[in-house]
Every structure is written in C-alpha cells, then in structure tokens.
Amino acid sequence: MLSSHSSAMGSEDSHLHMLFFPYMAQGHMLPMVDMAKLFAAHGARVTILTTPVNAAIIRPNIDDSVNLHIIPFPTAEFGLPNGCENRTFILSDDQRINFIKAISSLRHPFDSVLRDLNPDCVVTDMFMPWTYYVAAARGILRLVFHGTNNFSLCAKNAFERCCPLADEVESFILPDLPHKIEMLKTQVMDFNKLAGTPMEFLLEIFNEATEVEPKSYGMLMNSFYELESEYGSCFSMQQGDDKKVNKSGSLFSVAQLREMALGLEASRHPFVWVVRNEGNDWIPEGYEERIKDVGMVIRGWAPQLVILNHDAVGGFVTHCGWNSSLEGISAGLPMVTWPLCADQFYNEKFLVDILKVGVMVGSKVYTFDAKARPIVESTVVEAAVRRLMGDGLEAEERRRRAKELGKMAKRAMDKGGSSYEDVEKLIHELMVIKNHV
Known part of the structure; x- marks a missing residue:
C-alpha cells in the first residue's frame, strides 16, 4: 500500500468507511x-460496489462484514449480450472495446453512489482512472x-525508458533495477504502437492511469514487504515522491493443449x-484412460487454493498471472x-x-492470441516438469526456498507481521484525516 496526504470529506460514524x-x-x-x-477484518466498514452478475460471483466469497452495493451495467446500450458484465464473457475484440467503454460510462452512477454513501475513501482499479476525478470532485480520497x-x-517503468527499441534489438537489459533482468523483445509490448489502431483506447487508459496515480492518495498491492522489499523502495524512487510502499477465452490453442497433455503424461x-x-478436441486418443492412475483432468472451475495447499502437491505449472503466482508462493x-x-x-523473471x-x-x-503463440512441444513440457520435481541439489534448493517463502507469507499476515501492521497503519492514517476534516 502506498500513501500520501490529501483532504477528504468523511462519513460521520466512528469507523472508517471504505468503498471498493x-x-x-x-x-x-x-x-x-x-x-x-482484509480491511473489514481490521475494523473498517467496507462496501463493495459492483453490478448484478458480478455480485453473484462475489457474494459466496464474503460474509456479513462486507456490504454489497449494486448498480446496473449498460450491456444493451453498448451492444453487449445480456449478462456480459465480466471480461470472462468477452468473445471478440469488438466486445472488448464496447465492454471497456461501458465501464467508463459508469461515471454518473458512481458519482451518485459517492453522494449517497459518502465514504471516507474509495479503492478503485488502475484500469478505472476516471474514478479519481469523480472522487476528487467530492473531496473523497x-x-x-x-x-x-x-x-x-518497476520492470514496466524501466522498459518504458527503453522504448522505442531498435528493429535489430533481440534482447535487452532493463535499466536501473536492483538486479540484472534481461528480456527478449518478443516478451514485452510497447503500448505506444497501439496509436492509430482500433485498440488505441487502451493506450489512452494507460496514459490517463499514469497521469492520475501520483494525484491519488496511494496504492494497494497484493504483495508483502519481505517478498520484494528492494522493489518497494525502487518503485517509490521511480514515482519521484515520498509515497511509502505497504504492501478472455482460452489461454492455449488446441494444439498446445495436446502437447501439454503429452508432456505431463x-x-x-x-x-x-x-x-x-x-470440449474434447484437444485430448489425445485414450489419454484419460492411460493417465487414470497418475493424473486427474478437471474441466472448468476448481478450488485452486485448496489444491495448492494440499500436502500431496509438490509443484505448480502457472501462466504467471500475479494472483496465481502469489498463491503458489504462499x-x-x-x-x-x-x-x-x-x-x-x-x-x-521475478519467480x-x-x-x-x-x-x-x-x-x-x-500475445493475447492463443493461435499466434509458438507451440511449446511436449518434450519441453516433460523436461520442465522433471527438472522441477527432480531429486538433484538444484531442485532441492528450489523447494527449500519455496517453503521458506510460504512461511514468510504466513508470518506477514499474522498479527504483528508486516502486512498486518501495514493495514493497521493505513486505517489509522485515514482515520486521522477523517477526524480532522
């Protein structure tokens, strides 16, 4: 979490009211x-603002300590199918564009909610920079x-200082980071290249987000201090201020799923x-019969946290989304x-x-296009799994480090741990502002 000072119009009760x-x-x-x-568990009064379909997704994951406030989502106005209120349901680029425009159109409903609920602060996603202006107009942090x-x-900011990369460049070092990090040119995306394309609106959102972040009161990140303390300091320095850090569709083509299946086998x-x-197009003939004694294929949703924390699980194949990465670390x-x-x-690179x-x-x-992505062959998948799960010194050291990070993550969340204390400090800081308005 990052914080800096500002002024706000607070609600009148003795609890901090946070609108997410x-x-x-x-x-x-x-x-x-x-x-x-987490903030509700620390005594804040918490409201989550969302739409009907998303409320149905959220409701099973919360208890009475968290309130839901629902506003309608303008699917019909933006040519979206009924119920298409989450990016999970987006099936085309046209729908993606209309979906993002529909979210941006929620300015007036959001303003009405701020008027009616009068929270002490709002927590909104980086992809919704317009919420800063609506909140600021009402004096809300x-x-x-x-x-x-x-x-x-930090890596993204470092890459932006390298842009544009010369055509002949194949790999490069990210500048001014605590560690030497080398990237392939094909592993990064220069969003400035979206200018003049149908996806130019994404560049506009990123630019607006960059503009309003320093004006916002601070940032919340899903991490913990001990995991990346050097990069908390690095990010603060990149920001150039004294903010303090407290902590669609198928992903793979049918051909890639087949190679993955064979590699795991x-x-x-x-x-x-x-x-x-x-579907079943990706399953090699006789596959599930062959692997029935060693493997299990689950289609659709699965309780990932429960599976990862089972004693029998010794490794995790991840696409490196940060949520999954942090779950693996924890x-x-x-x-x-x-x-x-x-x-x-x-x-x-971090992992x-x-x-x-x-x-x-x-x-x-x-690339976001599964069909345009080069196929990783089954032999490569097999080799990576064998290396991860092997008995050599390298594998043993990797497992030792992973277990220590898991213990570290749990300590951070315990009373007196870094994340626990960061939440307490931020709530106290926001309460001081609330009571002095």
Whole structure:
C-alpha cells in the first residue's frame, strides 16, 4: 500500500468507511474482494460496489462484514449480450472495446453512489482512472488497486525508458533495477504502437492511469514487504515522491493443449490439471484412460487454493498471472513458469531470477492470441516438469526456498507481521484525516 496526504470529506460514524469498486474481470475483482475482506477484518466498514452478475460471483466469497452495493451495467446500450458484465464473457475484440467503454460510462452512477454513501475513501482499479476525478470532485480520497507487484511495475517503468527499441534489438537489459533482468523483445509490448489502431483506447487508459496515480492518495498491492522489499523502495524512487510502499477465452490453442497433455503424461509425475476448455478436441486418443492412475483432468472451475495447499502437491505449472503466482508462493511451491501476456513475463523473471523458485518452460512471445503463440512441444513440457520435481541439489534448493517463502507469507499476515501492521497503519492514517476534516 502506498500513501500520501490529501483532504477528504468523511462519513460521520466512528469507523472508517471504505468503498471498493473492482474492475469487472476475475483476475482484478477477486483479489480486490480479498483486500476488502482484509480491511473489514481490521475494523473498517467496507462496501463493495459492483453490478448484478458480478455480485453473484462475489457474494459466496464474503460474509456479513462486507456490504454489497449494486448498480446496473449498460450491456444493451453498448451492444453487449445480456449478462456480459465480466471480461470472462468477452468473445471478440469488438466486445472488448464496447465492454471497456461501458465501464467508463459508469461515471454518473458512481458519482451518485459517492453522494449517497459518502465514504471516507474509495479503492478503485488502475484500469478505472476516471474514478479519481469523480472522487476528487467530492473531496473523497482515492486509493489505486494494482493487481500486480512492485517488481512488475518497476520492470514496466524501466522498459518504458527503453522504448522505442531498435528493429535489430533481440534482447535487452532493463535499466536501473536492483538486479540484472534481461528480456527478449518478443516478451514485452510497447503500448505506444497501439496509436492509430482500433485498440488505441487502451493506450489512452494507460496514459490517463499514469497521469492520475501520483494525484491519488496511494496504492494497494497484493504483495508483502519481505517478498520484494528492494522493489518497494525502487518503485517509490521511480514515482519521484515520498509515497511509502505497504504492501478472455482460452489461454492455449488446441494444439498446445495436446502437447501439454503429452508432456505431463511423459513426465511420469502425478498431476492435477485444471482446463477451461470444455470440449474434447484437444485430448489425445485414450489419454484419460492411460493417465487414470497418475493424473486427474478437471474441466472448468476448481478450488485452486485448496489444491495448492494440499500436502500431496509438490509443484505448480502457472501462466504467471500475479494472483496465481502469489498463491503458489504462499503455498510454498516451486513453479514451472509459462507466461503468455500482460505482466506475466515480468512475473516470470521475478519467480525465476530473483526468488529462484521457478523453472521456465521457454515461452518467448507476448500475445493475447492463443493461435499466434509458438507451440511449446511436449518434450519441453516433460523436461520442465522433471527438472522441477527432480531429486538433484538444484531442485532441492528450489523447494527449500519455496517453503521458506510460504512461511514468510504466513508470518506477514499474522498479527504483528508486516502486512498486518501495514493495514493497521493505513486505517489509522485515514482515520486521522477523517477526524480532522
């Protein structure tokens, strides 16, 4: 969490009232819900603002300590199918554009909620920078929620200082970071190249987010101090101020799923494999019969946290989304890293090069298009799993480090731990402002 000073109009009761407004995508919404529950557990009065379909997703994950406030989502006005209120349901680029425009159109409902509920502060996603202006107009503090970590943000900022990269450049070193981090040009995306394309609005959102973040009261990140203390300091220095850090569709093509299946089978290590793809085109003939004694394929949703924390689980193959990465870290597991897009290649570097708990599968191309992504062959998948689960000194050291990080994560959340104390300090800081308005 980051904090700096501002003024706000507070509510009149003795508790801090925090309004959380998550971006409508699972990877953004669910960690913010967890964050809201954390503040509620520390005594804050918490309200989550969302839409009907997303409320149905959130409701089973909260208790009476968290209130839900629901506003309608303008699907019909933006040509979206009925119920298309979450990025999970987006099936095309046109729908993605209209979905983001629909979210931006929620300014007036958001303002009405601020008028009626009069919270002491709002927590909104980085992809909703417009919420800063609405909150500021009512004298309400805004905290930015980042669903990533300090390292990833530092790496992104460092990359932006390298842009544009010369055509002949294949790899480069991210400048001014505490560690030497080398990236392939194909593993990063220069969003300035979106200018003049149908996706230019994404560049506008990123630019606006960059503009309003320093004006916001601070930031909340889903991390903990001991995990990346150097990069908390690094990010603060990059920001150039005295803010303090407290902590769609199928992802893989049918061809890639087949190679993954064969690689897991050939590794001869027991596995649980969760796949979103509900069809059977990707399953090699006779596969489930062959692996029935060593493997389990789960289609659709699965309780990932429960699985990762089971004593029988010894490793985790992850796409390096930060939520999954942090769940793997907290479970004390070494990981096979398979990044695809977004902040995932930066997260892979953090897991492999800095924390030293990851084995790369060799993903080299940043793209949202599963069919455009180079295929990682089954032999490569097999080798990565065998390396992760092996008996050598390297594997043993990786497991030791992973277990220590898992213990560290638990200590951070316990009373007196760094994350526990950071939440307490932020609530106290916001209460001081509330009581002096």
